[in-house]
Amino acid sequence: MDPLAQELNDIIQEQNLPVYFMLSDLGKSLFFPKGILAQAAEAKQKAKKYNATIGIAKEGSGPMYLPCIQQYLAEIDPKDSYPYAPAAGKPELRAKWREKLLEDNPLLRGKRFGLPIVTSGLTHGLSLAGDLFVESGDVVIVPDKFWENYSLTYGTRRGAEFRTFPLFTFRNTFNVEGFKAIISEVASEKDKVTVILNFPNNPTGYTITPGEAEQIAAVIESTADQGVHVVAIIDDAYFGLFYDDEIMHESIFGLLANIHPRVLAVKLDGPTKEQFVWGFRVGFITYGLGGKDDGEVYAALEKKTMGAIRSGISTCSHLAQSIILKGISSPNYKREKSEKVATLQRRAQKVREVLKNEKYNDLWDAYPFNSGYFMCLKLKTVKGEDLRVHLLDKYGIGTISMDTWDVRITFSSIEEETIEDFFETVACAVKELEK
Numbered sequence: 505m506d507p508l509a510q511e512l513n514d515i516i517q518e519q520n521l522p523v524y525f526m527l528s529d530l531g532k533s534l535f536f537p538k539g540i541l542a543q544a545a546e547a548k549q550k551a552k553k554y555n556a557t558i559g560i561a562k563e564g565s566g567p568m569y570l571p572c573i574q575q576y577l578a579e580i581d582p583k584d585s586y587p588y589a590p591a592a593g594k595p596e597l598r599a600k601w602r603e604k605l606l607e608d609n610p611l612l613r614g615k616r617f618g619l620p621i622v623t624s625g626l627t628h629g630l631s632l633a634g635d636l637f638v639e640s641g642d643v644v645i646v647p648d649k650f651w652e653n654y655s656l657t658y659g660t661r662r663g664a665e666f667r668t669f670p671l672f673t674f675r676n677t678f679n680v681e682g683f684k685a686i687i688s689e690v691a692s693e694k695d696k697v698t699v700i701l702n703f704p705n706n707p708t709g710y711t712i713t714p715g716e717a718e719q720i721a722a723v724i725e726s727t728a729d730q731g732v733h734v735v736a737i738i739d740d741a742y743f744g745l746f747y748d749d750e751i752m753h754e755s756i757f758g759l760l761a762n763i764h765p766r767v768l769a770v771k772l773d774g775p776t777k778e779q780f781v782w783g784f785r786v787g788f789i790t791y792g793l794g795g796k797d798d799g800e801v802y803a804a805l806e807k808k809t810m811g812a813i814r815s816g817i818s819t820c821s822h823l824a825q826s827i828i829l830k831g832i833s834s835p836n837y838k839r840e841k842s843e844k845v846a847t848l849q850r851r852a853q854k855v856r857e858v859l860k861n862e863k864y865n866d867l868w869d870a871y872p873f874n875s876g877y878f879m880c881l882k883l884k885t886v887k888g889e890d891l892r893v894h895l896l897d898k899y900g901i902g903t904i905s906m907d908t909w910d911v912r913i914t915f916s917s918i919e920e921e922t923i924e925d926f927f928e929t930v931a932c933a934v935k936e937l938e939k
């Protein structure tokens with residue numbers, strides 16, 4: 505074990521034993537080396553005369569660059585695009601995202617939580633959480649409708665075992681009892697459990713109500729009370745795309761941060777879906793610990809996370825971070841964002857309206873949806889994969905088949921005026937397959 509990792513482990517072990525327990529073997533051995541990046545960060549502050557630390561080229565006081573590239577980045581100062589960003593991300597962006605979290609999540613006000621650390625998109629953040637806290641033999645709980653990539657991230661890469669529960673009750677509400685049953689089952693076998701909470705949910709587009717959120721938090725708290733360590737991974741990829749008034753308009757992170765010393769809340773979010781910058785590859789990982797004064801523990805976890813970033817991808821795109829910082833700081837941001845959310849909301853409403861037509865009743869049921877990019881149909885007469893292939897081959901319509909009877913439809917990609925025709929064609933394809 506590297507002495508620097510040992511130092512971080514000592515801090516975590518002394519000040520927050522449950523978090524130390526929750527670290528994977530890899531998490532325990534991670535540290536941020538006092539190597540090139542750390543020395544370069546120090547030099548950035550102090551080397552006022554010559555800075556010959558980091559592997560970039562300079563001209564005058566700024567980075568060297570090619571005009572054929574710079575012409576496309578006219579409004580971005582070269583210093584905000586070409587040099588490496590710090591391992592934990594651009595400090596101004598981290599501070600701005602924290603501010604945004606507090607603004608968007610009233611439950612977080614007055615709570616202790618870490619400074620968001622920049623990741624290369626949410627997938628990277630989810631993977632970092634896996635590196636630090638998920639171990640071979642650990643159990644990860646997800647509802648039966650979940651984003652398939654979790655299996656690769658936590659199952660294939662980290663060796664965790666997945667256990668699922670039905671996401672919905674027969675009343676089409678979140679299945680709190682099912683969640684409670686599966687977590688108690690795992691708690692009777694293990695002293696650590698990882699749960700993934702993803703609302704708006706991919707694939708169904710479901711977001712819980714505030715009441716359901718309270719119930720989920722209570723189940724997690726009581727599990728921790730029984731001596732079990734709970735790593736709550738909160739995937740807020742589609743945060744803010746809420747289309748109903750009665751659903752929870754903030755992250756469950758606000759309820760789980762500081763809830764219990766044995767609960768570690770790890771929030772993954774970012775502009776990918778929220779600000780429609782899918783290819784930029786920027787996200788954030790933010791920790792919310794239990795326990796008392798966690799200042800040093802947050803710092804130690806940040807160092808470990810930086811070590812995981814450094815060893816995997818070194819640093820995230822500086823250019824993308826700078827553009828996002830400018831975008832979300834712009835006076836136009838809120839207006840432009842709410843216009844786009846309203847467009848998606850209208851599409852969701854149109855889908856609901858179209859699906860009310862009784863002629864579809866024999867073909868499918870729609871799972872409840874109230875947020876995000878997607879909705880799912882549960883087919884009654886044909887299999888999802890058969891329908892997907894038929895729609896693609898005969899009509900040039902792309903959908904995603906999931907499980908045996910489900911198809912996922914990304915309504916966020918279909919213009920409102922064409923939604924009726926879309927479902928009419930899907931219905932026609934189902935009937936053709938029934939023959």
Ligand SMILES: Cc1ncc(COP(=O)(O)O)c(C=O)c1O
Pocket residue numbers: 624625626627628651702705706739741774776777782786787
């Ligand atoms: C639930 C969920 N989480 C995370 C991601 C990944 O986000 P990113 O593109 O930022 O890695 C997706 C993308 O489809 C998603 O649906």
